[in-house]
Amino acid sequence: MKHLHLKILLMRHGETWDNQAQRMQGQRDRDPAALALACRATELSGSGQQQVLALGGRLGQRLKTAQVLPQIYASPLRRSRETVALLAETCFGPTGLGPTVPLAIHYDERLAEIDLGIFSGLTWPEAEARYPALCQTLLSQLDAYPVPEAETPQHCHQRAEAFVQALVWNSSESSEIWIVTHAGILAHLVAAILGSDRTWGMAIAPTALFEFELNRDRWLLATERLNPALWTIHHFNDTAHLGG
Template sequence: MAARFVVEADGGSRGNPGPAGYGAVVRDGDTGQIIAEAAEFIGHATNNVAEYKGLIAGLKAARELDPDASVDVRMDSKLVVEQMSGRWKIKHPDMQPLAAEARTILPRSRVTYTWIPRERNKDADRLANEAMDAGKAGRQWEPKQPSKPAVTPVQVAEPPLETAAPKAGWAGEADLGTPTTFVLLRHGETALTPEKRFSGSGGSDPELSEKGRWQAERAAEALAARGSIQAIVASPMRRTRETAETVAARLGLEVRYEDGLREVDFGAWEGLTFAEVQERYPDDLAAWLGSAKAKPTGSTESFTTLTHRAGVARDKILARNPGRTVLVVSHVSPIKTLVRLALGAPPDSLYRMELSAASLCAVQYYADGNASVRLLNDTSHLR
């Protein structure tokens, strides 16, 4: 299932026209949690131009998180809301190209516009003012949290478990109730797996191989013996669907699909080995290995982007399954990311984890926001 986001955007100009800036936030449509922020000082402009630029930045941030998402835009600018809804004509030449750009970011059928009073748009307004303050000081806006990676002009907020410190309940001072347990199952092998070829969400979407189907059956046997799985959530890609459905048939459960669990889009690297990528795209590969914000050649997605959509998917599953044990069937990168977030480990720790085909990991999430990794890369059921 594609994500549902709320984008709140605003812009301001001190003098109208005058020094101007915009701000935008992206919220998870189910929880209301802010998952991305954008702000920028844009120089000399009008209020309306700044508001449109805030809208564009918010829509782009939502698209980066999930290009298939539906978005509810909420702004306190009656002008922008009515014009983008098609009820008012856009006559001003400065706004016509901005409105046209906004319409190209996501399909019109997946974007709605709602007017809200200014007091309900405080976060976007705050960011716009921060951007203008930064411009007045001769610099660009930067996030206030230094631990969060800077992205210009969009700053994506890390999921809450990224930097959370252990709380009092962790020491047993409070009854935290039954934790929610994720049993993380990587899909079985495809034809590309033993050759160690990049296989993400932008490639051929391969099916399980004969060995991969055997691995899925062994995982189903092991999970049936475990006897605690109460729900199954999976990436919608073919190899994860086939793996999840094999287990679901054995356990008598239905599979719920979550798009945030899909693998990273590896762009031009899809289907290539690491050596082939190193030979053809050495600079891009070096950048990708050196920074979570770098993207594979031709891809629109980095590990930073993956972190946020995987965090949103995690929070959705937790909200729907408090105190339950959920089988999460996914891919190498999303599973490693969930483990990394649970550990509070840095992004480059992804390169220090082994995750075999059809392997099992387990993470428990507690009511105080803490998490505990209970199992990593278990393949005993395959021996």
């Protein structure tokens, strides 16, 4: 029996000005009151644009031997939109490395970054100054502790699981899928693909690349995805395109 295989590429957006300042972004550019102040802060920095161009060059090389064009999904937040637009121009534009084609980009709310609630837009020292008791509790608790107005880990896992399940279920032929998203929710997407109910503490650099190949039919039928024959890891938190 022939099985369909899906290649799923997850990538974080390029660096933003907020990242440079070590601010916790979350979904801060959704807040109308903060939007004017956050306008430039949540955009890609100059370094971030260069990172995306480097990633685009790497992905463009794949297109030279690709059998099918990738499907592209992205978070609707500004930094992700800017990243995917620059990737599309680099790979599929008139001077791109791949074929010049009109490209559909599917924006999905389930790929948005974790909502950090009252910490959105703050650096950690600012959060400690404003909410000292809460920050001390977060540092001392053994288990996850709720931040007011923030999204819970359980909800993050549920929306990541729902996205991956729908993505794989709706893929009717062997294909390659590119997903541009954020470090926080990306960890939950990785867990959903691997069949884990937990995430791992790992630093995911801007434009870091993860690539998984799924045996689609077996993956969908499995009740527990602990069998490594269901998926293969080709790249994990890979930033080789950035050099150094």
